Amino acid sequence: AQKVTQAQTEISVVEKEDVTLDCVYETRDTTYYLFWYKQPPSGELVFLIRRNSFDEQNEISGRYSWNFQKSTSSFNFTITASQVVDSAVYFCALSEGGTSYGKLTFGQGTILTVHP
């Protein structure tokens, strides 16, 4: 069975601090996809990134960066110079069946609060 663990339930930082959200996954699939979503108070899921298991290259998008380590089954997310608008719940998710459009297993989520 697939499993995604986000050990950090809540993180609180002050604006401009860097923050890393951890994600560890378990799967028996050799091909799989990992995702990060942001859920602001409105509830709508905002897609941040999708990464397939064959692409271990780290990615940077503005203040966001992702570190995929297949050896440790981790897919961590770092926000550099955090801002108040980054406050939200962040979910890591894993798609099964070797496709990017299969059903998702979500982690428990990490509540990030950025204080001014």
Place this chain on the structure above:
Amino acid sequence: GAVVSQHPSWVICKSGTSVKIECRSLDFQATTMFWYRQFPKQSLMLMATSNEGSKATYEQGVEKDKFLINHASLTLSTLTVTSAHPEDSSFYICSASYETQYFGPGTRLLVL
């Protein structure tokens, strides 16, 4: 980009009534749609997988007679919560698959 809508965005109903939630893919066709449920301060839990033209596949522990899913076309799936009770109050989110999953904005259900 691919857009998924849900209607209604929120609904309040009396215990014992049935509520229908629609999920539409607006600019693409989706053979598969998923329904998730999220209780306050919890993660999203998959309820069922809906395939166009066939019966939905329910996750373990989800009552198929209570949560009726219909996927009548490639752009529309509906979730009907039958005889709703207060414990069914939750945030219901659908997603539609097209290369990846696209999520709807969610429906907040409050059963009094």
